[in-house]
Amino acid sequence: MLIFLLFFLPWLWGEPSQAAPAEPPDLPEDAQDPPPDQTPPPDPPDPPAASIDEKTSLNVLVEGTLQSMDMGTYLLGVVRAEMPASFEAEALKAQAVAARTYTLYKMANGGAPSHPEADACDDITCCQAYKTYASAAAGWGDEAAAYEAKVRAAVEATDGRCILYEGRPVLAVFHSSSAGATQDASDVWSASLPYLRSVETPEDEAAVPGYRSTAVFQAARLKELLQAALPEAALGGSPSNWFTNIRQQPNGTVTALTVGGVEVGGNQLRTILDLRSACFTMAFDGDQVTFSVTGYGHGVGMSQYGANVLAQGGMTYDEILRWYYTGAEVGPYERP
Numbered sequence: 001m002l003i004f005l006l007f008f009l010p011w012l013w014g015e016p017s018q019a020a021p022a023e024p025p026d027l028p029e030d031a032q033d034p035p036p037d038q039t040p041p042p043d044p045p046d047p048p049a050a051s052i053d054e055k056t057s058l059n060v061l062v063e064g065t066l067q068s069m070d071m072g073t074y075l076l077g078v079v080r081a082e083m084p085a086s087f088e089a090e091a092l093k094a095q096a097v098a099a100r101t102y103t104l105y106k107m108a109n110g111g112a113p114s115h116p117e118a119d120a121c122d123d124i125t126c127c128q129a130y131k132t133y134a135s136a137a138a139g140w141g142d143e144a145a146a147y148e149a150k151v152r153a154a155v156e157a158t159d160g161r162c163i164l165y166e167g168r169p170v171l172a173v174f175h176s177s178s179a180g181a182t183q184d185a186s187d188v189w190s191a192s193l194p195y196l197r198s199v200e201t202p203e204d205e206a207a208v209p210g211y212r213s214t215a216v217f218q219a220a221r222l223k224e225l226l227q228a229a230l231p232e233a234a235l236g237g238s239p240s241n242w243f244t245n246i247r248q249q250p251n252g253t254v255t256a257l258t259v260g261g262v263e264v265g266g267n268q269l270r271t272i273l274d275l276r277s278a279c280f281t282m283a284f285d286g287d288q289v290t291f292s293v294t295g296y297g298h299g300v301g302m303s304q305y306g307a308n309v310l311a312q313g314g315m316t317y318d319e320i321l322r323w324y325y326t327g328a329e330v331g332p333y334e335r336p
């Protein structure tokens with residue numbers, strides 16, 4: 001009995017068992033509250049993610065005055081001016097990315113010869129439109145605060161993102177609306193670019209204000225405009241004889257024609273006569289010529305109204321951009 005007690009006494013007295021671990025078992029750190037007086041100082045908050053747009057500074061000619069601003073500020077002005085702020089959020093993001101990409105492409109390719117001192121200007125025939133908040137808000141009325149928030153969200157959510165082809169920003173041209181299909185760049189301009197191809201686009205009369213328009217000219221005025229731009233053209237007799245050899249895309253866009261014996265691009269004629277697009281038919285009635293026009297713009301790259309219809313159908317901005325810029329990718333890009 002004594003032997004038995006001697007053997008078991010340590011156990012009876014509660015001494016630690018030799019089988020117990022010398023150290024307390026590992027516990028997840030958050031399972032052990034430290035004593036209050038030993039609470040470590042909180043970690044400093046993460047710095048805000050570095051904005052690529054904020055790091056990209058631009059000189060912009062606004063109403064003839066050179067202003068220095070970052071890319072994010074510039075893009076707010078472009079998106080306000082270039083797309084209705086009532087559009088879907090994803091369409092506005094697609095616009096912000098296209099505008100950013102267009103700007104960086106231009107900067108990387110020598111800028112605009114008309115303003116070597118500026119990276120961009122506010123002339124739509126040279127660069128992109130640009131509106132200050134005050135100017136945009138005057139048109140937005142009661143919606144001004146909400147629309148500005150949408151524009152700002154589109155720019156910030158796509159910070160630094162560009163449309164890229166072989167890793168470089170593309171010539172991200174865009175236009176207002178097309179008739180069923182966009183145009184291949186080679187059918188509108190002399191250059192052919194692999195990502196500026198004709199693709200289907202979903203906008204129609206119901207989606208686009210002014211989708212169909214007419215331009216009516218008296219023969220004398222028409223002759224004056226054509227002769228000024230095409231001095232070699234022989235424009236005698238009835239206007240119905242002036243336009244020959246008209247070549248059209250399946251959607252009706254005129255790619256080229258002969259005017260009084262002079263070869264003219266459809267987009268060139270559109271510019272000469274200030275038509276809304278090169279998708280037109282002509283009707284002759286005595287001394288009067290009527291151009292019936294569908295869509296608005298040169299027809300190349302993203303259709304803005306098409307982008308809005310695609311966004312309404314659930315497409316995200318990068319899907320929209322990949323739809324309109326064949327073979328391109330969308331990703332962050334920083335100037336080298």
Ligand SMILES: [Zn+2]
Binds near residue numbers: 112115121122
């Ligand atoms: Zn410019």
